[in-house]
Amino acid sequence: MLDKVIFFFFAGVAILSAALMVTRRNAMHSAVFLITTLLATAGIFLQLRAEFLFIAQIILYVAGIMVLFIFVIMLVSLDVALHQVKFSRQKWVALFVTLALALEVGVMLWSSRKVPGQGFLLPNAVPAAKLPANTEALAGRLFDAYLLPFEIASVLLLVAMVGAVVMAKKRT
């Protein structure tokens, strides 16, 4: 019961602030609502006992990427941007995609409802005592089963970083 209350609270906050993020005209307000969305998602991770994902979400997205977003927004003159026409011309495509996605989710919920005695499949948290320690489990998978993809991803990021530095450097 309480788990559901917490889940619906975080989910509601995430969806509401995501909608506000898209509709605000002021870029800084959008950024603030995006932060709220990310925090609410982190809350859902925490409720699912995925502590490492929760804190990675906070450190990387909220305190890392969003800080850089806001840093850029601070350097932009918002007054000009406020009076410009929004360049969203793909209204009908967006509508179509959204409807398709909503239909898909609806079908999924409807078909899962037919499983006898389960009702809607909501994320029910497993008792914390039954789960392995989250950080250790994640590290075990990452550095054991998926070591090569993990290393390739890190090399890829390094390449991207070096590339960015080279491109940002002044040509002499």
Added chain:
Amino acid sequence: MNPTVHPVLAFLQAWWVELVCGVVIVAVVPLIAGYLVLMERKLMADMQARLGPMRVGPHGLLQPIADAVKLLIKEDIIPDHADKMIFWLAPVASMTAALTAMGGIAFGPSFLVARDINVGLLFVVGVSSMGLLGIMLGGWASNSHYSIMGALRSTAQLVSYETAGGLALISGLLLAGTLKIRAIVDAQQHFGVWFVFLAPVALFIYLIASIAETNRAPFDLPEAESELVAGYMTEFSGFRWALYFLGEYTNMIVVGAVATTLFLGGWLRPFPNVRWMNWLDAVPALFTAAVGVYCVYRAGKQPVRVQIWFMWGVALTCFAAALILGLPLLVAPMKFMMPGLNGAFWFLLKISAYIYLFMWVRFTLPRYRFDQLMHLGWYILIPLAIVNVLAVGIAMILESEYGWNRWLAMLLTTVITLATAILLLYLNDKRAAASSTAAPPEEPSAEDSYAG
């Protein structure tokens, strides 16, 4: 029973300790932060051969309360073109992040605020770094040049130094092998030594990074009075300003607690495993009793009767604390309380020492210039921290796989890191010399006179 009340009661039954702790944090931490300010002013006065605040209460002991009342009843000014919503949100975000981070800290083996979450230390560090958002949003929302300059500086500084500080923490976490706060301290007890003696460079890097992260001198460029009025706090007044200030001082406690937990042995007393040092268990009681006796001695010298009473009150509080800390030593059935009480004493003592070091640094060193700050962060601290992580990892492999002596392996780590530090400093000097001969700075005298 009413079906909706039942789950709420069950929730309260399962979580009442945490809820009470949360209320205690929100109620007590502002008070502690206020007294930290008083301590800082007193120390600064002492180092400058002044007396500091003396008027409110004996030796200014009630000054924080007077300050708090003043800030609460001050006029709340919002600039005309400020963004109202974000202006309102920013100080709250800053303080909330700091107070939430306090929730992850354990003040002793039995004074755990939150449950021992799996990512304990990472939680504290990550959540406290969200306070930066409050600074940035506040600087932007005030719609003032000084504010936005302060916010930009703050962002650049914190992003740079969080990297170095995080890498320094990783060296300590490698030794502990876990992120849980209690397990980290247990690991230090198991090793029989605080991690600062195994990885001293890591603590040093974290110390510098944490001074920069809390925006304190010599890294207080985001609020440099002589350059930016008050940086991102320029347009904030009254209670909003107090919230920022509260967040800043709470962050000091948080970084102190992180350093204490990871490097300074948490709530372990010095020499935790040495039997003949057991007399150290009596130190907390004797220490508080000595403070009480000193208060009694000073009480006779107070000029006003109210101040004499107040001094006696402080003395009696100290005696009560000494009694509580000392009883488990004398009465056998209460012995189970000793690790908790003494642990809390040692933990708070270590945090206080760490914060004292902060203040000491603040009164001693002049403020850095911004490019010097960035150079220190990117050219020296971050490479040094990376080398330190690698060296600690190599030392641990040498110890576990090749059977080296732990002390020898760790000594090697420190030597490697120090050699790297000397090399980096040499390269830095060389570059600085090269750049100064190539292009002499314009009007160095004018710049000097405004520096600091």
